[in-house]
């Protein structure tokens with residue numbers, strides 16, 4: 685077991701990549717803290733994860749024999765973020781891994797000069813500030829332990845631009861900057877910080893992912909064909925699977941990557957090499 689004795693907190697764990705990461709971490713022996721807003725957020729034009737989906741992730745993790753703590757939290761809410769980290773430490777006594785995964789794909793789909801103040805602020809507050817809030821709440825615990833691994837789930841949108849997604853692209857580039865700056869601050873204190881940049885991930889049934897469909901909706905792409913359209917953009921001609929991203933986060937969470945910090949790992953079928 686590569687993560688035996690470790691405790692991992694995963695945000696956005698109700699479904700999608702968060703579920704895939706949580707189950708993969710549990711399969712390697714980590715106890716998990718599963719955090720999600722578990723409800724819709726005004727201004728986000730598609731349904732977010734639900735409490736029953738979060739419970740389902742918990743069940744899938746428990747099947748691996750690990751302990752699970754479920755927490756409802758909106759990563760925009762500083763008070764709740766601090767409470768979740770305190771609850772995790774109270775329950776398990778330590779916190780070794782943070783997977784900063786919670787995120788939204790929309791409101792998007794407009795050119796930059798037509799984005800509203802409200803839509804811009806919402807995107808940045810969840811996808812960038814939310815990740816910083818989680819990191820800043822967890823880091824003191826890890827610094828006190830002189831051990832920890834933080835993984836920020838960015839995107840190929842953290843490496844290149846996409847038309848009509850300025851807010852998302854800005855937030856995901858910001859996550860790369862946060863990763864590098866935090867890695868330098870925390871390296872002497874034995875805490876590692878890395879980023880993972882997935883390409884287009886298939887909305888796989890078992891994780892009930894929604895992001896590719898939400899991006900397709902924002903761009904007005906035909907719902908029935910959207911997976912083929914996104915796959916055609918990747919040099920491998922295939923969408924990334926949630927398990928591909930999860931396996932990378934397990935490696936970054938584990939001591940196998942102990943000399944890896946400040947790194948940006950792409951899992952994108954070669955998309956960003958072009």
Ligand SMILES: NC(=O)c1ccc[n+]([C@@H]2O[C@H](COP(=O)([O-])OP(=O)(O)OC[C@H]3O[C@@H](n4cnc5c(N)ncnc54)[C@H](O)[C@@H]3O)[C@@H](O)[C@H]2O)c1
Pocket residue numbers: 695696697698699700701702719720721722723725732733734757758759760785786787788789810814837838839840881882883884885886892893894895896
């Ligand atoms: N799916 C892809 O193709 C893809 C590609 C690159 C990067 N990503 C990134 O991966 C992460 C997960 O995406 P996904 O595809 O699993 O999406 P998803 O919509 O299926 O899942 C996202 C989860 O985050 C939760 N969430 C949203 N806002 C929240 C908030 N304010 N507080 C707490 N939880 C919140 C949702 O409830 C949901 O359960 C995101 O950061 C996304 O930007 C996804």
